[in-house]
Amino acid sequence: MALCVPVRELKDTAKFLSVVEGSKDPVTVTRNGRDALVVMTPEAYDGLRSELAHERLMRRLDRAEAEFDSGAYLDGDAFLDALLERYDG
Incomplete structure (x- = not known):
């Protein structure tokens, strides 16, 4: 299942990195309820x-x-x- 997080969660980069590393799918970051960017592991x-x-x-x-x-x-x-x-x- 796709994971979406609000852009404000990027403030805690270590926590956000853990979320990305723990997800088998790319993580969508939203701003004002809209997709802003997609983050995935290098692999x-x-x-x-x-x-x-x-x-x-x-x-x-x-x-x-x-x-x-x-x-x-x-x-x-x-x-x-x-x-x-x-x-x-």
């Missing part, structure tokens, strides 16, 4: 970044497979020739 943040990177990779692989299936690709020699022509003039 949770790294996990989130890893999941996003994995999702991007999977989307790129799907796109590459579709390009391959449609014939929209170059073999290795043609690719290298195109690079040499582009950059060596």
Whole structure:
């Protein structure tokens, strides 16, 4: 379950840090009843970044497979020739 705390609880940073470290989910800090920021442990943040990177990779692989299936690709020699022509003039 998501945990929300009011911004005034940030005054006691040690206590707030304990709340964040003890929560398996990110902690939402509210101000005037509205979400102001979200805090999470470095491990949770790294996990989130890893999941996003994995999702991007999977989307790129799907796109590459579709390009391959449609014939929209170059073999290795043609690719290298195109690079040499582009950059060596």
